[in-house]
Amino acid sequence: MQSTVTLVGNVVSDVTLRQTTAGPVAGFRLAATNGYTDRRTSQWVERTTYLSVSAWRALGEHVAGSVAKGQPVVVVGRMRQREYEKDGHTVQVVEVDADLVGHDLTRGTASFVRTRRGPQTADLAREAVVATELSGDGDTRSTYVTDGSGWAVPGLAAVADPPAADPAA
Numbered sequence: 001m002q003s004t005v006t007l008v009g010n011v012v013s014d015v016t017l018r019q020t021t022a023g024p025v026a027g028f029r030l031a032a033t034n035g036y037t038d039r040r041t042s043q044w045v046e047r048t049t050y051l052s053v054s055a056w057r058a059l060g061e062h063v064a065g066s067v068a069k070g071q072p073v074v075v076v077g078r079m080r081q082r083e084y085e086k087d088g089h090t091v092q093v094v095e096v097d098a099d100l101v102g103h104d105l106t107r108g109t110a111s112f113v114r115t116r117r118g119p120q121t122a123d124l125a126r127e128a129v130v131a132t133e134l135s136g137d138g139d140t141r142s143t144y145v146t147d148g149s150g151w152a153v154p155g156l157a158a159v160a161d162p163p164a165a166d167p168a169a
Helices: 057-066 121-127
Strands: 005-011 016-020 023-038 043-056 072-086 089-103 129-134 141-146
Touching: 016 057, 023 057, 043 057, 057 089
Parallel strands: 043 089
Antiparallel strands: 005 023, 005 072, 016 023, 023 043, 072 089, 129 141
């Protein structure tokens, strides 16, 4: 079972994108501030936690192209603890492997551009070929649209005759 966390905070470092054997990975530091009222002093206390965030593959490329230092973001991911040796001491760090990263729209606006994955229906329509088959009796006709390699393209109707050009234009 995987546990996920949702963090809201500010990006406090430049986003770095590096290539690994597992694919591209983007990394940045996130400052998440939590507050509470201290019952003894009745005063508001804020604590800021700094975490490293990693975003892999396509998400990492999108983060590197979309997120910048100082921007408010929302990160959903899994917490990961790792250890390493530094100057003879064992250092433990907690990081977040991001599943989702987005701008916090309660504090501003953002613009979204969808990336294309593979051929789109419009691309297939431009390359489409209308094929007509005659049945064995020679009377029945079947007209369909293919992608040029013989595969039928669902959802595209064959046009018998293209519309004529308007002579007044």
